Amino acid sequence: MNFERVIIIRDKTRLEQLIERFNSKAQAKFYIERSEGNFGYYEIEHDTFYQSLNKIQKTISKRLKYKVIDRSFLPTYIFTEQDLVLAIGQDGLVANTAKYVNGLPIIGVNPDSERYDGVLLKHTPDDLSTVIKNVLKGEYATKQVTMAKAVLNDGQTLLAFNDFYIGADSHVSSRYDIEFKGKKERQSSSGVIVSTGAGSTGWLSSIFNMKNNIIGHSTVSERENRAQMDWGDNKLVFVVREPFLSKVTQTNIGFGIITKKQTLKIESNMPTKGVIFSDGIESDFLNFNSGSHVEIGIADEKANLII
Template structure:
């Protein structure tokens, strides 16, 4: 690939968000300290982020032009094959970015290794000087990550790097009709989670943990309670959360593996408050109310992480 410029994707720091909320740093500090919080924590975190950002910019500018955009601009920004996409932030920012970059390579950089796990952030700012030289030369490897795709009957689509939630947007029963492997039934539940391999250590794993706590590890074989699948596997796992059995709702379809040949179909029976969102970002959603049908399958697009 012939990279001509780097696009650094970032999010506002928590200090910057506090200042926006309270109109000034002084007012934000007063509120946090009056509530018993440690405002110094936000200042140190903000300082560390900007140290990392400056180091990354300095390394990149020796080899490429660069531009910085905030996460909120991702849905409307047009990326090209000549853009090197650099994500500087938490793991979730990589997941959110991957849905909008058409499979172009993503370089994840961890700005604060003491605070962020960095599962998707394989590099640090100190790596960048040598790393950028190699990437510009085309000397790098990538890891392909399977993503999920939701397609509504009106043509709207949404991708997920980690997982989808399908159900009500609040703590009320999600009502829908579910179809899988030729079987169909009406359900009332706390919603459906569909997870990719990358997301299988996240929300999906917490559902498995809950079920293990209820039934006990002694009654479940070691191989039966593994929720994790490989990032590149061409499959997704879905789980129905807390399905309720009644005269009109069933619970037989509760878990399954989605493949290229076997999709999951759901029809909403919720007059309002139905929603589909991806990767824990509730603002990244599709409305899913009565009359809406969705088919969940494996996306043709792959996330492409530089390792």
């Protein structure tokens, strides 16, 4: 690829979010300290982020043009094949970015290694110069990550890097008809989770942990063998959370493997407040109320993380 500029994706720091909430830094500080919180922690985190961002901008400017955009603009920003995407923040920012860049290579940069685990953030501001140099020479490798795709009967679509949640947007029961491998039944549950390989160590693993605790076999080896998948595997796992057996609802379809040839279909029976959340981001969702049908399968798009 012939990259002409770098698109830097960032999110607001927690201090910036507090200032937005309380209208000023002074008011935010007063609220946090009155609640016996450590406001200095937010300030240090904020300063560290901007030190990293400034270093990144200086490094990039020596070789390419760049543009910084906020995470909130991802759904509407138009990326081109000449864009090299760089996400600076926490792991969730990389996951969210991957859904909107149409397979463009992504450099994940950890701005604060002391605070963030950085599973998806393979680089630091200090090694970015070498990374950019290698990318421009075409001497780089990417790790492909399989994503999930939800398609509604009205044509709306949504991608997931880690997982989908299909169900009610609150703690009331989720009601729907589920169809898998030619079998169909009506269910009432706490919703359905569909996980990719990248997400298998997150929400999906917690469901297996709960199951293992119930049956008394909460061993590390069993959890890993059942819950984890390689990021590039062309398969997804779905699990029904807490299905309820009644005169009109069944519990026979509770777990399955989604492949290129085998999708999962769900029809909503929720008059209101039915949703499909992507990657746990409440602003990244589709309404899923009565009359809506969704088909969950493997996305043709792959996320490409520069390693």
